[in-house]
Amino acid sequence: MVAIKPILLAGGSGTRLWPLSRKSYPKQFAKFTSGKTLFQEAALRSVSSPIVNFLSHITITNSDFRFIVGEQLQEAGIDPGTIIIEPSVKNTAPAILAASIYALKEDSNAIVVVAPSDHIIKDVDEFHQAIVIGIEAIEQGNLVTFGVEPSHAETGYGYLELKKNQNQSYSPVARFIEKPNYQDASEMLKAGNFLWNAGIFMFRAHDLINAFEKYQKTMLLNVSNAVESGVPDLDFLRLDTQCWEEVENISIDYAIMEKANNIVAVPFSAGWSDLGGWNAVLENSVLDDKGVAVSVNAHAIDCQNSLLRSENETQQIVGLGLNEIIAVAMPDAVLVANKNRSQDVKFVVEELKALNVHQAEIFPKDHRPWGWFERIAIGDRFQVKRIYVNPGAALSLQSHLHRSEHWIVVEGTAKVTLGDEVKLVSEGESVYIPIGSRHRMENPGKLPMLLIEVQTGSYLGEDDIIRYEDLYKRD
Numbered sequence: 001m002v003a004i005k006p007i008l009l010a011g012g013s014g015t016r017l018w019p020l021s022r023k024s025y026p027k028q029f030a031k032f033t034s035g036k037t038l039f040q041e042a043a044l045r046s047v048s049s050p051i052v053n054f055l056s057h058i059t060i061t062n063s064d065f066r067f068i069v070g071e072q073l074q075e076a077g078i079d080p081g082t083i084i085i086e087p088s089v090k091n092t093a094p095a096i097l098a099a100s101i102y103a104l105k106e107d108s109n110a111i112v113v114v115a116p117s118d119h120i121i122k123d124v125d126e127f128h129q130a131i132v133i134g135i136e137a138i139e140q141g142n143l144v145t146f147g148v149e150p151s152h153a154e155t156g157y158g159y160l161e162l163k164k165n166q167n168q169s170y171s172p173v174a175r176f177i178e179k180p181n182y183q184d185a186s187e188m189l190k191a192g193n194f195l196w197n198a199g200i201f202m203f204r205a206h207d208l209i210n211a212f213e214k215y216q217k218t219m220l221l222n223v224s225n226a227v228e229s230g231v232p233d234l235d236f237l238r239l240d241t242q243c244w245e246e247v248e249n250i251s252i253d254y255a256i257m258e259k260a261n262n263i264v265a266v267p268f269s270a271g272w273s274d275l276g277g278w279n280a281v282l283e284n285s286v287l288d289d290k291g292v293a294v295s296v297n298a299h300a301i302d303c304q305n306s307l308l309r310s311e312n313e314t315q316q317i318v319g320l321g322l323n324e325i326i327a328v329a330m331p332d333a334v335l336v337a338n339k340n341r342s343q344d345v346k347f348v349v350e351e352l353k354a355l356n357v358h359q360a361e362i363f364p365k366d367h368r369p370w371g372w373f374e375r376i377a378i379g380d381r382f383q384v385k386r387i388y389v390n391p392g393a394a395l396s397l398q399s400h401l402h403r404s405e406h407w408i409v410v411e412g413t414a415k416v417t418l419g420d421e422v423k424l425v426s427e428g429e430s431v432y433i434p435i436g437s438r439h440r441m442e443n444p445g446k447l448p449m450l451l452i453e454v455q456t457g458s459y460l461g462e463d464d465i466i467r468y469e470d471l472y473k474r475d
Contacts, residue, residue, distance in 0.1 A: 002135050004047035005110050005205075007099040009070055010039055010061040010117040013087055015346040016277045018360075019333040020311060024364035027066055028118035032275060033284050039069070040076040040116040045124050047078065053127045056081035058103060059117075060095045062088075066236050067369035067472070085233065087241040093255035096201070096245045097212055097223045098239060104205040105227075111138065114201045120284060122271025130268035132136075134202040137170045137264050143211065144202040145173065145257065147195025147265040148272045153185035156276050156343055158197035158253070160265050163187075173263040176253050195267055199274070201252065202266075207255070215259045222246040234473060277342035278326040278335075282307040292319075298327075305339065331374075333359045368460075369472040370395055373446070383460045387441075389414075389449040394442035396470035403457030403464060405433040407441065412449030415442040419466040438468060 015029040021027035028039040035046070039347040048054045056079050061069050063085050073080040084099060096114050103110040106355055113131060121127050134144040147160045165252065176197065180188065188194040201355065212220040222243050229240035248255075271278050282305075285293035291305040297315060298308035303322040310329045312315040317329045326342060328335045337345065352360035365374040370393035377384040389395070389412075397417065407414065408430040416425050417440040418433065424444075425431050433439045443449040 001051075002111060003053045003055050004131070004135075004202075005055045005103045005107070005112045006043075006057050006094065007045070007058045007103070007114040008042055008057055008117045009092060009095055009114065010059050010065060011095065012118060013088055013089075014118060014276075015349040016343060017275070017281070018345055018349050019330045019335055020309075020328060022359075022363045023361035024064070025068075025365070025367065026118070027258070027275065028116075029065070029072065032281050033120060036076065037072055038120065038275065039117040040072050040078075041120065042115055043073055043078050044076060045121060045127060046113065046115065049125070049128050052131050058082045058084065058099045058112075060084040060086060060099050062086050063238075068367055070235065080235065083236045084230075085236050085238045085395045086193040087239055087244045090247050090249045092199075092252045093216070093250045094223050094244075095221065097208070098227055100203075100208050100222055101227045102237070104209065108206070110205040110228070111135070112203065112205055116199050116274070117198075119198070119272065119274050122284075123269070125246050126268055127272075130266050130270070131202065133169045133266045137266065138203055138207070140171075141207060142203075142262045142264045143207060143257070143260060143264060144170070145265050146198045146200040146202070147267050148196065148198050148467065149267050149269050150189055150196050151269075153182055154191045154196065155179055155182055155185050157274070159185075159188055161196050162193045162195065162265055164193050170264045170266045173257075173265050176258050195265055196272075197253075198272055201257075207262075211256050216248075216255050216359070217254065219250075220246055225386040268330050278307060278328065278337070279339045279342035282310065282326070282339060307339065330364060332364045350421045368395075369393075369474075370443075373453075376452075378460075380426050381456060381458065381460075383455040385450050385453045385455070387453055389441065389443040389451075391443055391446050391448060394471055395440055396439040396465075396472075396474065397438060397468045399436055399438050399466050399468075400457070401436065401466070402459035402463050403438075403455045404435045406454040406456075407431050407433065408454075410452060411448050412443060412445050412447055413450060414449055415444045416440070417442075440469075 004326045013023045017027045020030050029037050031037050046054050060070050066085055069083055070080045103112050137144050161174040162171040163174045226239040226243035230237050272448045273284055287293050292300045292303050293301050293307050295309040297310035298317045300308055300319045303319045306322045306325045308317055308319045308327050312331045324339045326337045326339050349360050365372050371388040371390045373385045373387040409425050409427050416431050
């Protein structure tokens, strides 16, 4: 059985699923239609099955998400494999090329499957069968893209036009088409030789690199240098920043797929969706007999064709007499929209950014390599946080110029360094950290530790941190 190297793209920041998806914690790391995140589902789709032999993953992401990627893979029972860190977001072409160069270094005959980590595919078996067909296609020297057989005139997807009169299980691609208007989408649906562009690719790594040599020689040189000059960073590979900054920001479709003459498409259905808006979330949720989907803390009374979600365990949301409404409640923001306008949520985010509303991009729960914290209350000169520290984890040894802190342990035991003193603080006990004092918090136990932090001072920003030591090598 042919071995395949899966590449997961996990650096995107979706805005159409705001307020659950935000720049600081985008949709691939959130749970939408199951008990696992979209990223975890994508990774689990690329583990070995009776018909496909997958090797360990390569995930390419950015520095902010590197620990989230590793944590979520381990939580799903998957070896994290190789995690490559992009110094900055440069779209899909450089990311795919960097991962392919790395795969080729490991195996000169490497075959890779590249997939976004924020899509859903309900029928994994059918997806794997499509991959088997893809193997047959790449043996002929082709670059493979996977297209979804359209079920309706969708204007939110790009399309692939197939060359007609093909009797094979895969077909040459005549052209790539951007998101069409409704009339054009209807005509393409009737024509029968068009597929939705799923953004999933398969090829021999050296075939893709040959295509870059032909069509994007400068990018190939810069990305190759970024990989060769990359440096290990804990369990990650950090691409060289200087080389990476020379790379053009461009998608793989524009850079290669629309230029190459050896592109073929393998059609599949498999319950695919890019989950590009709340309307798509509703369509892929469990619905009642009136077309309504609700979360655990949501309730619908005399509602139809609506989605009600509460992302806060203490917050209830109730819909009364709603029709075709999306209502999503977060601890710090609420979205209420007509479900047919779900594609326009990105404009909501743009409006909030223009008004300097921090909820536009900042997620209420801030994930860190040692755990997470969330803000409970904020005032002019105070802030209250709930802090969760993983077993065996430790915050950096640090100090603050503008604030003092008061820690109250509510679960577990904290090992606290304060100046030259190290002591244990048990559940129900507290410790005061004066302004300017060097301090560190650790969880020495085997269970999570939870504490409440009260900050007071003239400035409470996260950049008021001077780090002296850090297990995670953050600046």
